[in-house]
Amino acid sequence: MRELTVDLGARSYPIYIGEGILNDIGTLFEKHGIGKGSPLLVVTDDHVAEHFLEPVVSLLRTAGYTTASHVVASGEKSKSLKVLEDVVTTALQAGLDRKSTVIALGGGVVGDLAGFVAASYMRGVRFVQIPTTILAHDSSVGGKVAVNHPLAKNIIGAFHQPEMVLYDTATLRTLPDRDVRSGLSEMIKHGLIWDAEFTAWCEDNADKLVGLDPEALQYGLYMGCRVKAAVVSQDERENDLRAILNLGHTIGHALEAVAGYNELLHGEAIAIGMVGAAKLSVRMGNPEHVYTVTKRIFKKFGLPTAIPAHMDTDAIMSAMMHDKKFSESKIVYIVPTDIGKVEINKNVSADWVRDIVDQLKQED
C-alpha cells in the first residue's frame, strides 16, 4: 500500500492506494476517528453498485457501523440539484446527523455529488472518498465538490475536504475501456503541468496503463495524486496556482456542454482541450514540440485529439463564455510553455481561442 498526505493544516488527510485495501475499510475508519454512534451513508451509482456496494456495506456493518446507501443513475446527469435532494431524502430517512459521514463510492460523478451532499447536509458533515475510476484520482483529491446547472457544469458547489481517500486498484478491473483511457487523460495532464519525467514515463507505459497492469497503475495513480496534492496544498481555494489544473479544461468543458450525451467523456474532452492549449502555446512562440509531443501521447493512449466536425463553433464559444475560468470578462487560459511546465495567461484573446477551436475541427 502506498500512502500520501494532502497537506492542508487542520484539514490535512491521507490518500491510501493499494490492491485490495477496501478489505481494511473498518480498520481505516476506526483509525481516523469515524464514530459508530451515527449512521453512515454510502452514495454510489448503479454500475458501481452492481460490483461493490454489497461488499462495502457488509464490511462496514461487520466493523460495527450502521450503514445506509443511496444509488443514483450512472452518468453526469446525476450531478444535479434534483438528485442532491433525493440523496438528502435518504440521509434524513436514515437518520444521518451532524456526526455522520457520507461516503462516495464511485467515479467523479459520485464523488462530486456525494461531496456536495456532505458539504451542505446540515451545513457540513464528514466525507470519505472511495474512487473507483482512474479519472477519480483527480476528482477525489482537493475538496472541490459540485453539481451542475443546466447552463453550466460544476457551478454550484463548495470546497469540502474528505477525511481520507481510499483507493483500491482492484475496483478498476470492471471499468469499461473507454473510461480507463478517459481517466488516464487526467493522469497525463498531471505530468504535462508539473513533471516532464513522469510525462515521459506515462508515454513509455501507455500499453501497461491501458491494460491495467497493477504495478504501473499504482505508480501512475500515486504520481498523479502527488501532483494534485502538491498543487492543492499550495492553493486550497483556487486563488491562483490551482488554476493550472485546468489545463485543457477551458475548451474541454465547453465541448462537454455542447456535445450530446455520452459523445465525449470528461477525459476525452480535455485531451482535445490539451491539444488545443498546445497549439495555442506554439502560436504564442513556444517550441513546436509542445504540440507534437502532446498530440503524440494522446494518440498513443487512443484518446481523441480533434473536435468532432459537426460541433458548432459558435455554440462552443458561447458555452466557454459561461465557464467560471473567465474573471472580469478576460479569458484566463492555461498555456503549456514546455512539457511539464505551464503558465497562467490572463490575456488570451477570444479570437485566438476561436481560431484554435476551428483548427481543432480539422485535426486528425
Place this chain on the structure above:
Amino acid sequence: MRELTVDLGARSYPIYIGEGILNDIGTLFEKHGIGKGSPLLVVTDDHVAEHFLEPVVSLLRTAGYTTASHVVASGEKSKSLKVLEDVVTTALQAGLDRKSTVIALGGGVVGDLAGFVAASYMRGVRFVQIPTTILAHDSSVGGKVAVNHPLAKNIIGAFHQPEMVLYDTATLRTLPDRDVRSGLSEMIKHGLIWDAEFTAWCEDNADKLVGLDPEALQYGLYMGCRVKAAVVSQDERENDLRAILNLGHTIGHALEAVAGYNELLHGEAIAIGMVGAAKLSVRMGNPEHVYTVTKRIFKKFGLPTAIPAHMDTDAIMSAMMHDKKFSESKIVYIVPTDIGKVEINKNVSADWVRDIVDQLKQED
C-alpha cells in the same frame, strides 16, 4: 448610525444600523472593497421589490456598479433548491464571476436563500445582507445560510459570512404588523438567553417596539445583534455555545413543519416554543417565574403562546425527530434556568417533550 463588529478573525464584518443608511450604500460598498469590475446580483422577494428594489439598484448603478436583480415569490417556499437553481440562472445570464457579490435585500427567507447562492455559486462568492424585517436582525448575522428540503427546514446549507450587514430601519415601516411582532420574538429570545436587563427593557418598551418607534427600534436591534454577534464570535460553526440561539426552536421548527402555509410565522412558532421551554424548565426544578415572565412578555407583544388545538401531537413529534438538533438520537434541548440564562441539556427525554407539546395545546 450604530456600528457593531462580528468578531471572526479574518472573517470579521461590521453591522451598520441606522435610519436612512441605504442612501450610503455606494460609499459603504467602496469602503469594503467591493470592486466595480464584476456585476452584482440583488436577490429580493416580490413584497420587498415593490418598495425597495428600484431605489437600491439605482443607488448602486449611480455609484458605478453593474447590477442585476432576481425577484422570488415572497414566503418560505422560495427557500428551495428549485428557486436556488433559478437564481443561479440569473447569475449566469448576468455574467456573475468569482469576484462578484450577491446582495440579499429582504427578510430571513431572502437572506438564507441568497446566502446559500453566494456560498455555492462558483463554490463561493461575496455576500452582503440588507435585512428588511425585524426577524432578520437574527438571520442576517452569523453566516448560517440554507434552503429547505421537503422533509426538513434549513437542512441544505453552509456557513458563509457576509462582508457586511446594512440595516436601514426606514425599510421596516412597510412591514405587516404580524411580521413586526414575529421579528420581535427573536429579539426577545436574545434577551432571554443572555441578558435579563435587556429582556426587561423589551417588556417595558413593547408598545414602542410594536409601534416601530425609531429610537426603540434602533436600540432593540442593536442589542439583539450584539447578543447574536457575541455568541457567534465564540462558536462560528455551532459546535457548542451557538446552540443556545435555538431556544424555542426545537418545538418551533416542528410546528412550522406541521402547520399549514402561513398558519404560523417563524417568530410565532418559536414564541410558543419558548413558552414550552420555560414549562420544561419549571418541571426540571427551575423557579416558577421563568415560565410566568416568559409567557407574560409574549402576551404583551401579542404573540401566540399555545399550539393550535387542531395540530396533531404525533405529527409534531415526528417532525422533531428529523430536526438537526438531535445528535446521536438523544434530544438536545435549550432550557432556560432563569431569565437571561440558559443551559444546553443533552438528556431531555422525548416523553417529557411530548407532555409539554400536549400541555401547550391547552395553554391560553
